[in-house]
Amino acid sequence: MGSTDSGAFRRMLRKLTSDVDVLDADDLSETSEKSGAQRASDCACGQEVTMQGRLRSVEFCPEDDSAAQLQAELYDGTEGVTLVWMGRRRIPGIEPGRTMRVRGRISVKDGQKVLYNPYYEICQAQ
Structure with a gap:
């Protein structure tokens, strides 16, 4: 078995034995x-x-x-x-599960990274 075969085998074995959340995080990253x-x-x-x-x-x-x-x-x-849009109650398309690309300046509030009023693009599902 060559090195590429063993690498593919290890990846397949990891996918079979890893937690779904870990695999999802890896895919997102x-x-x-x-x-x-x-x-x-x-x-x-x-x-x-x-x-x-x-x-x-x-x-x-509120x-x-x-x-x-x-x-x-x-x-x-x-x-x-955390993304924060000041003065907004709702933004069409901003809903859980959506993939987004955001741009802005990072702040930290209570130890959590925050982007205030970020520029955003809603991405197509992968």
């Missing part, structure tokens, strides 16, 4: 990296970033009328980033 996006785990506060991942959750957070915001968690397979 690989897709994100191939698209040229940065890994969320590598991004630092103040950095201008482009990331791609899947929305895990979307919720409207603190009061002037501070209403739509929040979503984007997961790229390495780490989650």
